Amino acid sequence: MSNTFARRLLRWFDQHGRTDLPWQHPREAYRVWLSEVMLQQTQVATVVAYFERFVGALPTLRDLAAADEDTVLALWSGLGYYRRARFLHRAAQLCVAQHEGELPRELAALIALPGIGRSTAGAILAQAHGLRFPILDGNVKRVLTRYHGIHGDPGQAAVEKQLWLHAEAHTPSARVADYTQAIMDLGATVCVRSSPRCEACPLAADCVARRDDLTAQLPGRKATKKIPTRATVMLVLRDSHRRVLLERRGPQGVWSGLWSLPEATDPDGAWRLAQQHARIDDAQTLPPFTHVFSHYRLNIEPLLFDRATAQHGIADNPQLRWCSADELNALGLPAPVRTLLLQINDTH
Incomplete structure (x- = not known):
C-alpha cells in the first residue's frame, strides 16, 4: 500500500479502532445503511440502542419495506429528524420494487434512492462490499480539513469539492471497509471538534493544522445566526x-x-x-x-x-x-x- 496516509491510519485502527459496533456483525448492506442514516446528526453512543431495537423489529430490508409508517416512526422516535426515517422506509420499498429487495451495488443507483447521498452510498459500498469508494461525513471532513489545512466552511461547494478530491486520493484499494471505519473513528475519538488529542493521532506528523496551530480554527464554521x-x-x-x-x-x-x-x-x-x-x-x-x-x-x-x-x-x-x-x-x-x-x- 503506497498511500502513507491510509497505511498509518490502518495501523492505528488495528490497535485503537472500533470493531464491536452492532452494525459490523454482520456488516451487511442493510445494517450499514441503517447505521449510516442513524448516525447523521446523532452520536454512536446514542445510536447503538436505537439500532438494536430497529433491527430487532425489522431485521431485513424487506421487513422495513413491508412495515407501516407508524411502526417505522415509533422505532425511530427519539432520534429526531424524522424525514430520515421516511426516506429509509420509501427507499426500502423502492428496493423491493426495483432491485429485487436488495440495496443496489452501483453508486448511481444508490444515490437515486431517497435520503442516500454520495457519502452514505460510498459507506455502504465500501463497508458492505469492500469496493473502493470514498466517504465524506462530518468526522472525515474534520480530519481532512485539518490534515490539509483547508480554510472555509466545509459545507460550501468549493471547499467540499477539495475535500472529495482528498478523500478519493487517500482511499486505498485494499482493506477499504476497515479504512472507512478508521477515518470515521479517528474523527470521532481523536480529531474531535474541541481539544483534539493530537498526541494520539497517527497523522499528526504531517498535519497542517497541528503544524500551524490551527486546530481551533479548522474546520471553518459557517456564520451563526440567532434562531427565533x-x-x-x-x-x-x-x-x-x-x-x-x-x-x-x-x-x-x-x-x-x-x-x-x-x-x-x-x-x-x-x-x-x-x-x-x-x-x-x-x-x-x-x-x-x-x-x-x-x-x-x-x-x-x-x-x-x-x-x-x-x-x-x-x-x-x-x-x-x-x-x-x-x-x-x-x-x-x-x-x-x-x-x-x-x-x-x-x-x-
Whole structure:
C-alpha cells in the first residue's frame, strides 16, 4: 500500500479502532445503511440502542419495506429528524420494487434512492462490499480539513469539492471497509471538534493544522445566526380511562405525520379547542419547557384537562385517536411529547 496516509491510519485502527459496533456483525448492506442514516446528526453512543431495537423489529430490508409508517416512526422516535426515517422506509420499498429487495451495488443507483447521498452510498459500498469508494461525513471532513489545512466552511461547494478530491486520493484499494471505519473513528475519538488529542493521532506528523496551530480554527464554521423563539400550548386531554387524545400532524412542518398533542397559540385558544374535542371541567397548568430544533426554539406550555369526556365525532376522524399508555409505544411520537406523557402518567 503506497498511500502513507491510509497505511498509518490502518495501523492505528488495528490497535485503537472500533470493531464491536452492532452494525459490523454482520456488516451487511442493510445494517450499514441503517447505521449510516442513524448516525447523521446523532452520536454512536446514542445510536447503538436505537439500532438494536430497529433491527430487532425489522431485521431485513424487506421487513422495513413491508412495515407501516407508524411502526417505522415509533422505532425511530427519539432520534429526531424524522424525514430520515421516511426516506429509509420509501427507499426500502423502492428496493423491493426495483432491485429485487436488495440495496443496489452501483453508486448511481444508490444515490437515486431517497435520503442516500454520495457519502452514505460510498459507506455502504465500501463497508458492505469492500469496493473502493470514498466517504465524506462530518468526522472525515474534520480530519481532512485539518490534515490539509483547508480554510472555509466545509459545507460550501468549493471547499467540499477539495475535500472529495482528498478523500478519493487517500482511499486505498485494499482493506477499504476497515479504512472507512478508521477515518470515521479517528474523527470521532481523536480529531474531535474541541481539544483534539493530537498526541494520539497517527497523522499528526504531517498535519497542517497541528503544524500551524490551527486546530481551533479548522474546520471553518459557517456564520451563526440567532434562531427565533416560538410558543405553543399543548393540550393533554385525558379521559376517565387515562387515555390521552392524540392528533396526527399534517404533512408539512416539524414532526410531520407524527402523532402528537393538539396545540393552540395561547391558553384561551387551548380552552376553545379542548371544548371542541371533549367536555371538560378544569385544567391544570403543568411546568413549561423548551425544545430546541435546528432552526428555532419552541417554548411549550402543557395544559392537563383530566377526566375529559369525548365529544361525538372523534371516532370518525382518522387524524384523532384516544390512546392508552400501552398504545403509545406503538406510535411515532415526538420525543418531547413522549417524555411529557410519561411524566404525567408517573405524577398525575
